[in-house]
Amino acid sequence: MKIISLQVSEDLLERFEKVRKQSGFSSKSEALRDSILKFIENHEKFENLEGYRIMTINLVYPVKEPIADEISELFYKFHTIIKAVSDWRIAEKKIETVLVVGEFGFIKDLYHSIAKIKDVISSIHEIILD
Numbered sequence: 001m002k003i004i005s006l007q008v009s010e011d012l013l014e015r016f017e018k019v020r021k022q023s024g025f026s027s028k029s030e031a032l033r034d035s036i037l038k039f040i041e042n043h044e045k046f047e048n049l050e051g052y053r054i055m056t057i058n059l060v061y062p063v064k065e066p067i068a069d070e071i072s073e074l075f076y077k078f079h080t081i082i083k084a085v086s087d088w089r090i091a092e093k094k095i096e097t098v099l100v101v102g103e104f105g106f107i108k109d110l111y112h113s114i115a116k117i118k119d120v121i122s123s124i125h126e127i128i129l130d
Helices: 010-023 028-044 065-077 104-115
Strands: 052-062 082-090 093-103 121-126
Touching: 010 028, 052 065, 052 104, 065 093, 065 104, 093 104, 104 121
Parallel strands: none
Antiparallel strands: 052 093, 052 121, 082 093
């Protein structure tokens, strides 16, 4: 196995250790391998998608005007695939759920544009209709 080096803040390491112990991992390496695998699986599942899709994009970010302006510009640019936006403000954070419908290539472009914005945490989920 290869060895990798990782620098994290003291706070992040303390939080990681707490969750690692609660989750039953016997070592940091075991927990990090599991996390890396889940990270890869999460990103790979959307790698080969194509065609018409119904998805949600979730965002959490600090309530700051420059971030909100950047997100608003993206929503305007991709307005043809955005069908609904729900948002909540909790303390100094804004939480948004965006319903998008259309060709996956456009949805992926929107998601990647959102993911590039500093201080924005985002996730994407497919809605499957039976």
